[in-house]
Amino acid sequence: MGVHLASADEPSTRRGPVAVAGAGDPSGRWLVVPGGMTLAEAHGHARGALGLLPGRGVDADGWQYTMLAGPGPGPLPVLTLDPATHAAVLRAASAGTGVFAGNAPIRRIDVPAGNLHGRWRPAAGGPDVLLTAHFDGVGDHPGMRQPGAADNGSGVAVVLEAAAVLAEALPETAGLAVALLDGEEAGALGSAHHAAALRAAGERPLVINVDGAGHLHEAAAVEAGGPAHALLAALDQAGRHTGLPLVAGPVASDNRRYAAAGLAAVGIGAGMAGYHSPADTPDRVEPATLAAIARLVVATVMLLG
16 A cells, blocks of 8 residues: 555544445545546545545555655545555445545655766867766655665666776767766756756766666667767667667656756666665666666767767
């Protein structure tokens, strides 16, 4: 069970019978949201209800993944149920039996944030390359640590290793910098700040962002944005050189903030086990995947340089 990001803050326990949203009188009841019904539709049937109970999928470890950014709170507490529990509660509601008790305490924690930006050397007639990865995680459940090894300790490791290799191998004309970014999980706030600062300073580096290098399946996902034709061509060629298959796919990470600022940017994602859960542990990060993505980044930058 989890608290939906659209839930109202309700620290006290509400107890009452369960009913199906859209069927019968909702007053004083927890409403089970059937599959295919949106939360907005459920709210339209929920006058006087105690709260909403939609279903939500779980991963292979049985976790609902944690999110930090999403829609604003609605008028009712909303608790998400795993598929098996949701089906059982829906059956009870359909039969007119069953009682549910739950609360939805919302914790808001304001924390300081900061990016780390280091430059090996400025560009001197060659390309200017910026390697990026976010180092923040989704945080912890009360008393339960979420390690964030794949998301995104793996991306940070790849960027730092690639930068160490490139600092010795790149031609002196090529610029090289690294940005380790905060606040990605809360809406890519760190990259938004950094991209705006680069634009204000008139800098236009080629950005390569790595988010997730823990569990390669058949191919690594690549998303390009901004004027990234040359960068994408180099990345494609690097994939062929290193033998790593690449596919176009969504990489919803800091690369999008740089692209939105008009910079050439690509995001690379190679999968992760235990996404946004306590199962994202170091033992589930594959060394071979780390090495493959690091080789891809190095080869891409060398081709650019």
